[in-house]
Structures are given as structure tokens and as C-alpha cells.
Amino acid sequence: MKFSLVPSFLLPLWAAAAPAAPATPENPSFSVMSTRSGSPIHFLPMNAAGQKFWLGGETTSYCPISEGCPPGNQTVFGPGGYGLNVMVPGGQQVYVDPNGALSFTQAHSAYIPQGSAIGPFSYQPGQNWGYYIFSGWGASGFMACPTEDNRWQVFAAVQNATVPKGNVAECLGFNALANTADSSPAAWQYI
Numbered sequence: 001m002k003f004s005l006v007p008s009f010l011l012p013l014w015a016a017a018a019p020a021a022p023a024t025p026e027n028p029s030f031s032v033m034s035t036r037s038g039s040p041i042h043f044l045p046m047n048a049a050g051q052k053f054w055l056g057g058e059t060t061s062y063c064p065i066s067e068g069c070p071p072g073n074q075t076v077f078g079p080g081g082y083g084l085n086v087m088v089p090g091g092q093q094v095y096v097d098p099n100g101a102l103s104f105t106q107a108h109s110a111y112i113p114q115g116s117a118i119g120p121f122s123y124q125p126g127q128n129w130g131y132y133i134f135s136g137w138g139a140s141g142f143m144a145c146p147t148e149d150n151r152w153q154v155f156a157a158v159q160n161a162t163v164p165k166g167n168v169a170e171c172l173g174f175n176a177l178a179n180t181a182d183s184s185p186a187a188w189q190y191i
């Protein structure tokens, strides 16, 4: 990467996309749990699967070596929530795709579709847990949208999202509670 070729006006964007700072107590790695009382998505873990995120279901991950991989059964974000806490070289970046769906890059690829939002994401500390926030596109965090196969997919909470069943009114906004996780990677790579 030749930094000299990056125009200076792009540098803040570039910095935002770079892997986050090391985990600290104020800025930890974290897993996410949804809360929205009196709804079907109260207390569901946020899981990475198929380059997207879901409430409930299972985390899907891959281990290319015979031993030495983390369990890979929990979805853990790196500090700041710009990436996933993985071992794979190059990491896996988190972004919001042009449909508004929270997404992550494939291992060994930096490809992000044009028109995606690469942030701002943030971790907001709290008393017993923190909050994971997306504030791009004027969004107020995240919402979960029902799918044809009865899952809940995670989107940025924006009215213009293109959602699985076509009707944003069916989506439920939720609080993304961030629970501090171990700072060591939680998976080799998510798939």
C-alpha cells in the first residue's frame, strides 16, 4: 500500500477503515445481544453468518488448520466495532452494504461494494454493558428485519433500507448491548 498515493482528503476515511486500536478496558472486544422488551428479539445474540449478521441462530466460522483455532462459535467484534475479532491475516471488516444490511468482508478480501457505509461505528461504554452503535446515514443504531425463512437479519436503522420481505415497517429497532469479550480472537475467520 502506497500511502503517498492516497489524497489527503481521503485520509480520515482511510483511518476509520483501518483495524481498530488494541483492546483496553475502555475499548474492549465485545459480543452483542439485542434487547427490545416484549418482542421476539429480546435477548438474542448477534451472529455472523454468510457475510451478514442475524439475531439468534448460529455463528458460522472456519478453521483452516488442524489445531489451534479458537472455538469460533461466538461472534465477537474488535474494539470500536469496525471489524471482527479474528486470527485470519488481514482481518475481517464490518460495513453496512448498499441495502442497509450489516455485513462483513470475506477472509483474504478487502472487497466492500460501492455505496456501502464503512462507519461510523462505535462502542459506547455503560455500567454493566456497553452499546454497539452505527451512526452513518443518519441511522439511530440497528434494526432487525424478518426474512422469508423466519430469521431476523440485522440492518442499519434507516427508512430507506432494502429489507428481505420488502417492508421496513416490519423491522424492529433494538438496543445492541455490547458485552466485553476476551481480547484474544474468537474465531480464525467467520464465513
Ligand SMILES: *[C@@H]1O[C@H](CO)[C@@H](O)[C@H](O)[C@H]1NC(C)=O
Pocket: 071, 073, 074
Ligand atoms: C463454544 O465452544 C466452547 C468450546 O467447545 C464451549 O465451551 C462454549 O460453551 C461454546 N459457547 C457457545 C456460546 O456456544
Ligand SMILES: *[C@@H]1O[C@H](CO)[C@@H](O)[C@H](O)[C@H]1NC(C)=O
Pocket: 097, 098, 099, 100, 137, 138, 158, 160, 161, 162
Ligand atoms: C439512505 O438515506 C441516507 C440518508 O439520506 C443516505 O445517506 C443513504 O445513502 C441511503 N441509503 C440507501 C441504502 O439508499
